[in-house]
Amino acid sequence: xxxxxxxxxxxxxxxxxHPRSVAIVGVxxxxxxxxxxxxxxxxxxxxxxxxxxxxxxxxxxxGMKIYTGLSEIPEPIDxxxxxxxxxxxxxxxxxxxLVGVAGAEILSAGFSxxxxxxxxxxxxxxxxxxxxxxxxxxxxxxxxxxPLSGLTLLPxxxxxxxxxxxxxxxxxxxxxxxxxHIGKWMGIGFSKVVSFGNGADLREIELLEYLGSDPExxxxxxxxxxxxxxxxxxxxxxxxxxxxxxxxNKGGLTEAGARAVESHTASMGGSKRIWxxxxxxxxxxxxxxxxxxxxxxxxFSLLPPRVYGHITVAGGxxxxxxxxxxxxxxxGLSIPPLDPEITEAILQHLPRPGSSAxxxxxxxxxxxxxxxxxxxxxxxxxxxxxxxxILIQLLHHYKSLSSAMGLTSPKExxxxxxxxxxxxxxxxxxxxxxxxxxPDFKQGMESMDIEEMIRExxxxxxxxxxxxxxxxxxxxxxxxxxxxxxxVRKARGL
Amino acid sequence: xxxxxxxxxxxxxxxxxHPRSVAIVGVxxxxxxxxxxxxxxxxxxxxxxxxxxxxxxxxxxxGMKIYTGLSEIPEPIDxxxxxxxxxxxxxxxxxxxLVGVAGAEILSAGFSxxxxxxxxxxxxxxxxxxxxxxxxxxxxxxxxxxPLSGLTLLPxxxxxxxxxxxxxxxxxxxxxxxxxHIGKWMGIGFSKVVSFGNGADLREIELLEYLGSDPExxxxxxxxxxxxxxxxxxxxxxxxxxxxxxxxNKGGLTEAGARAVESHTASMGGSKRIWxxxxxxxxxxxxxxxxxxxxxxxxFSLLPPRVYGHITVAGGxxxxxxxxxxxxxxxGLSIPPLDPEITEAILQHLPRPGSSAxxxxxxxxxxxxxxxxxxxxxxxxxxxxxxxxILIQLLHHYKSLSSAMGLTSPKExxxxxxxxxxxxxxxxxxxxxxxxxxPDFKQGMESMDIEEMIRExxxxxxxxxxxxxxxxxxxxxxxxxxxxxxxVRKARGL
Numbered sequence: 001x002x003x004x005x006x007x008x009x010x011x012x013x014x015x016x017x018h019p020r021s022v023a024i025v026g027v028x029x030x031x032x033x034x035x036x037x038x039x040x041x042x043x044x045x046x047x048x049x050x051x052x053x054x055x056x057x058x059x060x061x062x063g064m065k066i067y068t069g070l071s072e073i074p075e076p077i078d079x080x081x082x083x084x085x086x087x088x089x090x091x092x093x094x095x096x097x098l099v100g101v102a103g104a105e106i107l108s109a110g111f112s113x114x115x116x117x118x119x120x121x122x123x124x125x126x127x128x129x130x131x132x133x134x135x136x137x138x139x140x141x142x143x144x145x146x147p148l149s150g151l152t153l154l155p156x157x158x159x160x161x162x163x164x165x166x167x168x169x170x171x172x173x174x175x176x177x178x179x180x181h182i183g184k185w186m187g188i189g190f191s192k193v194v195s196f197g198n199g200a201d202l203r204e205i206e207l208l209e210y211l212g213s214d215p216e217x218x219x220x221x222x223x224x225x226x227x228x229x230x231x232x233x234x235x236x237x238x239x240x241x242x243x244x245x246x247x248x249n250k251g252g253l254t255e256a257g258a259r260a261v262e263s264h265t266a267s268m269g270g271s272k273r274i275w276x277x278x279x280x281x282x283x284x285x286x287x288x289x290x291x292x293x294x295x296x297x298x299x300f301s302l303l304p305p306r307v308y309g310h311i312t313v314a315g316g317x318x319x320x321x322x323x324x325x326x327x328x329x330x331x332g333l334s335i336p337p338l339d340p341e342i343t344e345a346i347l348q349h350l351p352r353p354g355s356s357a358x359x360x361x362x363x364x365x366x367x368x369x370x371x372x373x374x375x376x377x378x379x380x381x382x383x384x385x386x387x388x389x390i391l392i393q394l395l396h397h398y399k400s401l402s403s404a405m406g407l408t409s410p411k412e413x414x415x416x417x418x419x420x421x422x423x424x425x426x427x428x429x430x431x432x433x434x435x436x437x438x439p440d441f442k443q444g445m446e447s448m449d450i451e452e453m454i455r456e457x458x459x460x461x462x463x464x465x466x467x468x469x470x471x472x473x474x475x476x477x478x479x480x481x482x483x484x485x486x487x488v489r490k491a492r493g494l
Numbered sequence: 495x496x497x498x499x500x501x502x503x504x505x506x507x508x509x510x511x512h513p514r515s516v517a518i519v520g521v522x523x524x525x526x527x528x529x530x531x532x533x534x535x536x537x538x539x540x541x542x543x544x545x546x547x548x549x550x551x552x553x554x555x556x557g558m559k560i561y562t563g564l565s566e567i568p569e570p571i572d573x574x575x576x577x578x579x580x581x582x583x584x585x586x587x588x589x590x591x592l593v594g595v596a597g598a599e600i601l602s603a604g605f606s607x608x609x610x611x612x613x614x615x616x617x618x619x620x621x622x623x624x625x626x627x628x629x630x631x632x633x634x635x636x637x638x639x640x641p642l643s644g645l646t647l648l649p650x651x652x653x654x655x656x657x658x659x660x661x662x663x664x665x666x667x668x669x670x671x672x673x674x675h676i677g678k679w680m681g682i683g684f685s686k687v688v689s690f691g692n693g694a695d696l697r698e699i700e701l702l703e704y705l706g707s708d709p710e711x712x713x714x715x716x717x718x719x720x721x722x723x724x725x726x727x728x729x730x731x732x733x734x735x736x737x738x739x740x741x742x743n744k745g746g747l748t749e750a751g752a753r754a755v756e757s758h759t760a761s762m763g764g765s766k767r768i769w770x771x772x773x774x775x776x777x778x779x780x781x782x783x784x785x786x787x788x789x790x791x792x793x794f795s796l797l798p799p800r801v802y803g804h805i806t807v808a809g810g811x812x813x814x815x816x817x818x819x820x821x822x823x824x825x826g827l828s829i830p831p832l833d834p835e836i837t838e839a840i841l842q843h844l845p846r847p848g849s850s851a852x853x854x855x856x857x858x859x860x861x862x863x864x865x866x867x868x869x870x871x872x873x874x875x876x877x878x879x880x881x882x883x884i885l886i887q888l889l890h891h892y893k894s895l896s897s898a899m900g901l902t903s904p905k906e907x908x909x910x911x912x913x914x915x916x917x918x919x920x921x922x923x924x925x926x927x928x929x930x931x932x933p934d935f936k937q938g939m940e941s942m943d944i945e946e947m948i949r950e951x952x953x954x955x956x957x958x959x960x961x962x963x964x965x966x967x968x969x970x971x972x973x974x975x976x977x978x979x980x981x982v983r984k985a986r987g988l
Contacts, residue, residue: 086847094676110847155894159942172816178935181890185938225816258674289817322666322719322745323783353580353604396675400649441672444679445949446652448942455939473783 005209012135013210015102017192018149019078020049023070023101025092026083026108027057034107035083037155038143044157047150052077070099077101078300079151081143086110090125097134107139107154112198113140123200126340131203141197142173145180147190148216153177154463165190165218166297167211169204171225172251174198175212175290179221182294185455187462190302191216205233212240219300221247221293234278241283241378242494245300245485248284249293250275283488285481295469299478300469300485303433307490308387308483310336312380313472314361315392315437316368324360327473327485331480335359338383348376366397370418374426381430388479391423392437392472395457396450411450416457436461436468437475441458499703506629509596509706511686512643513572517546517564520577520602523553525977528601529577530555531649532637538651541644542762546571559685564593571595573645575637580604583633584619591628597696599633601648607634610986617694625697635691636667637673640708641684647671656682659712660791661705664700665719666745667691669784673715676788679949682795683958685710697722699730706734713794715787717742735777736988739794739979742778742786744769777982779975786971788965793972794979796961797927801976801984802881804830806874807966808855809886809931810862811902818854818884825974829853832877843869860891864909870914875924881968882973885917886931886966889951890944893936903943918958930955930962931969 005013024044026035035053040060042051042328053061058068067073070080080096086108096104111123123139130136137144142153147163154173159180166188170176176195183190191214196203204227211217220240227233240246276301279286287293311333313324325335337348338359346357349372354364361376377389398414407413438454458468469475499507516536520529526667527549533555535543547555552562561567564574574590576583580602590598605617617633624630631638646974648667651825653674660682670689676683690697698721705711714734721727734740760796773780781787805827807818819829832840832853840851843866848858855870871883892908901907917928932948952962963969 114847178933181935182937185936185941245534251820289821290885291965307553326745327783353608400651439672441675442679443676445928445946445953447679448949451945452942455937455942459939471785 003148003235005206005213009206010213012102015078016135016137017144017146017151019053019102019151021073021075021077021079022047022049022151023052023054023067023073023077023080023096024083025054025070025096027053027055027059027061027066029055029057029066030135031061033083034154035081038081038083038107038152041157042150042414045150045152046161047152049078049149050075050485053185067137070095070101073099080104081107081388082466083107084403086119086122086139090122090129093126093129093134093136097129097132099132103135103137105141105143106136106197106200107141107143108138109140111139111200119209123198126200127284134461136201137194137198138197140173142176142195144188144245145193147175153180153193153195158182160184160189162189163191163216165191165216165301166221167191167214167217167219168193168221168223169207169211170223171197171199172196172203172223175223178290179223179294180291183297185458186294186298187458187467188294189421199228199418203228205229205236208233208236208240208246212236217244218245219245219297221249221297223249223251223293225251230278234282237284238282242489242492245482246282246284247287247293247296247300248480249287249289283485283494284493285485287481291474295474295478296410296481298469299435299482302465303388303435303479303482306387306483307484307487308333308479310334310385311385311479312338312359312361312377312386313392314373314380314389316363316394322360324392324472324476327476331476332484333476333480336383336385338380338386342379342383346376347490366394367401369380370415370422373419374422377423377426377434381426381432386432388433388435389426390435390437390472390475392439393419394441395438395453396440396442396451399447399450409453411449411453411456414453416453417460419468420457420460420464423461423466427453427466434466435475435479436466437470437472438468439471498650499700499707501957504707505702506596509572510629511638511640511645513596514543515546515567515569515571515573516541516543516645517548517561517567517571517574517590518577519548519564519574519590521547521549521555521560523549523551523555523560524557527577528648529575532557532575532577532601532646535646535649535651536644536912539644539646539653539784540655543572543643544569564589564595567593574598575601575752576632577601580616580633582614584616584623585619587623587630588945591623592628595628597629597631599635599637600630600691601637602632603634605633605694614774618693620694621672625921630695631688632691633694634667636689638689639670639684639687639811647674647687648690648711650674654683656683657685657710659685659710659795660715661685661708661711662687662715663701663705663716664689664699664717664824665691665693666717668689669717672784673717673788676784677791679952680788680792681952681961682788682791688860690733693722699723699727702727702734702740706730706738711738713739713741713791715743715765715791717743717745717787719745724772728776731773731778732776736983736986739976740776740778741781741787741790741794741975742773743781743783743841744773777979777986777988779979781975782971785968789968789972790975792961792963793929793976796959797882797929797973797976799980800829800881800977801981802973804828804879804881804882805873805973806853806855807886808857808867808870808874809884810857810860816854818886818966818970819896821970825970826978827970827974830879832874832880836873839873840870860888861895862910864916867913868920871917871920871928872924875920875926880926882927882929883920884929884931884969886933887913888935889932889947890934890936890941892947893941893944903947905943905947905950908947908951910947911954914951914954914958917955917960921960928960929969929973930960931964932962933965
């Protein structure tokens with residue numbers, strides 16, 4: 001029953017995502033058009049294949065020849081990027097098809113999303129050409145990002161070239177570029193990102209099938225405004241979600257949202273309650289917005305695939321502990337009181353009075369060091385119920401410390417490198433993952449050094465495979481999603 | 495039926511929050527104790543009155559005489575800060591009472607929160623002394639912050655001296671200092687912040703009554719772990735909430751949360767469902783965490799006191815519009831389709847094709863300028879249903895623009911100053927407030943300049959009375975709280 005894509009379809013996808021040669025149709029000798037923008041972006045990101053500029057007017061751009069037609073290009077083209085005014089798109093696409101291009105992304109807008117007859121007719125022409133043998137991404141989209149080959153979204157000259165396990169399929173271009181940017185610093189590596197816009201040809205179902213069978217993709221995220229064939233989408237989603245986590249953000253679940261969807265990608269929305277039920281039954285993970293999607297992808301990429309029922313939370317600040325407990329319960333997680341012997345052993349490593357180690361573990365002081373936390377987590381992991389451990393670090397306190405010591409930067413005293421090493425060691429020894437929360441309460445102009453420290457620390461923890469969140473609530477919500485997904489799979493015997 | 499505090503109580507509060515003279519008991523000539531820390535903090539923040547250091551051992555600290563006892567100090571003392579080991583606190587407090595100090599904050603820990611008999615006994619001694627004629631804040635707290643007089647929390651040398659309408663009462667010290675820091679850059683001005691810890695004497699009820707009658711306080715926020723007299727608290731809360739918004743974050747609403755509360759401030763939690771019902775009936779605003787509390791306080795301080803049912807949302811990025819609609823509905827707000835004539839008028843100021851002005855207003859392009867948005871909002875305000883307008887600005891796009899133009903900083907091209915002026919003008923002309931969302935999708939080490947730009951822009955909008963949020967969802971949630979609070983008051987004829 002597994003949904004498989006045909007070998008010829010896979011061949012086409014391979015040529016699309018890993019093209020040896022790309023033609024950009026709509027590069028202007030004058031420069032200031034979308035086509036020129038995507039050409040510059042591909043050069044900036046270091047696309048691995050060969051690039052060809054095309055424009056019927058010919059000419060030259062930045063020392064690069066502009067071909068007047070695709071047939072003039074001296075080698076076969078795998079993938080084309082079309083960025084010409086809407087009314088000229090069908091002809092450009094047909095030209096691509098005639099010279100054997102495997103697929104094209106159409107960045108141009110001005111099709112069915114306009115709600116005009118002319119727009120719909122143009123889009124139907126695209127569909128007709130596609131059906132005769134060329135795959136199409138778009139129109140009205142931001143295209144394809146593939147870190148491995150160096151394809152990038154519009155406008156994405158500075159996206160990461162580091163590949164990773166997350167595949168993202170998005171009806172919205174804005175969402176695709178925003179998520180790709182967020183992933184870069186949040187520590188989410190992408191296999192492929194596809195913004196399919198109006199989805200005249202390729203859209204949610206086929207792209208989901210493809211990512212489901214793509215060995216480079218372990219986690220799938222989707223932003224959907226509307227689907228074309230609900231029944232088939234549900235079947236494919238259920239099938240893929242049985243093998244890989246599929247995280248879905250459905251936009252336009254309300255009346256006003258549906259209206260916005262219509263003028264955005266010309267899709268039909270669908271009721272909130274139906275969507276929630278469908279996603280739950282399919283075993284997919286539903287998220288409410290871009291940030292929740294990113295945090296959830298991060299947790300799925302870095303945590304071992306397991307059910308996480310019981311957690312410990314440690315940090316220097318009691319109220320954080322209290323709200324930890326309240327939020328954990330909201331996401332189906334529990335913070336069990338630790339065994340009294342373990343509690344006693346942990347207390348040996350914390351300052352007295354003021355600290356508490358019943359779980360949440362309140363270190364009472366923001367300067368409790370890496371060695372102490374190492375012991376705290378090693379001991380806490382001794383409780384067989386504990387599945388995962390979370391540390392909250394308020395790094396901004398190190399600024400006061402560095403000032404008091406006459407140092408210029410909080411980075412000189414904040415021991416996050418040792419902390420990261422210690423936490424990685426604990427995770428390796430105990431087999432129970434650790435997560436980190438780095439809240440930033442000081443975001444004024446005078447605290448740019450704290451922000452810089454937090455960003456550097458984030459990178460150091462991510463390098464050691466430890467996911468980092470700004471906020472405890474976000475961390476627990478993402479963990480809850482991971483846990484629930486694997487619990488459902490387990491219950492279904494998958 | 496209005497709850498009033500007596501004149502003598504008010505006198506005591508005045509001397510506590512605006513003391514002419516403060517004694518710090520527990521300053522050490524050697525320096526490294528809490529008492530010395532708070533002394534330095536008071537000097538750093540520029541406390542307006544006179545400071546006296548006290549320690550039975552006497553000596554000198556940083557050229558400042560340390561008195562061996564309060565009776566030695568040559569003038570009457572209004573307020574005392576006690577930071578000595580727990581067992582010596584009762585004696586120090588009694589000494590304060592004998593020389594006529596109006597009130598004392600006890601920063602020391604080691605009382606009932608330990609769960610020991612000795613700890614509870616010491617706290618009872620404090621209560622006994624207080625009942626004989628001195629008000630006490632604490633023990634196990636971070637004290638009082640009053641920007642006007644220059645009192646500050648532990649450790650708060652760098653809190654703002656700018657006074658504002660928000661009073662905050664917190665059982666947790668960590669929460670009080672974190673909120674005070676957040677308020678500084680988020681644009682929340684405080685009248686008074688009180689961390690009352692174990693609350694041996696002054697606690698939620700009396701402090702709420704005081705802030706309720708304090709003319710400097712327009713908005714009240716509370717972090718509560720447990721209350722002593724539920725019935726009286728409800729009565730006072732209902733009374734105060736009928737006059738001023740009271741925003742409550744109740745910690746410890748779950749089993750594990752209640753356990754954390756016990757070891758944190760020795761309070762009893764109470765069931766989630768009961769609390770929700772009580773707060774709703776009292777007409778208070780319930781929030782789930784520190785960030786939601788801060789965002790809600792910001793909205794209450796800057797928005798005119800009204801019911802906000804209908805909004806417009808504008809920005810350059812369609813998917814944001816779609817999720818805007820979905821989230822608005824969640825918070826009881828509606829994004830009505832604008833009148834066709836207004837839609838047409840707005841479209842005259844937006845790039846075509848790609849933009850849409852049915853509401854949400856999708857400008858399709860992140861570089862749509864201040865003049866265009868001015869016209870968009872002026873036109874949209876013409877729809878009588880529109881109560882408030884929200885703009886989403888993706889400032890990071892200006893970095894690409896500045897690079898393309900060969901400039902060194904995105905600040906040189908991002909027109910946020912003009913935008914802020916234009917939005918302020920629209921709000922003034924139309925009488926309908928505007929709110930701003932500044933998301934930051936690029937938070938890597940290489941994007942510190944974007945962060946700096948966003949922080950600067952935030953300050954410029956705040957200076958013009960426009961509240962700024964990181965995230966549209968947060969903005970809508972805060973707006974929903976404001977709207978619901980005034981709707982309840984209206985329904986109750988208050």
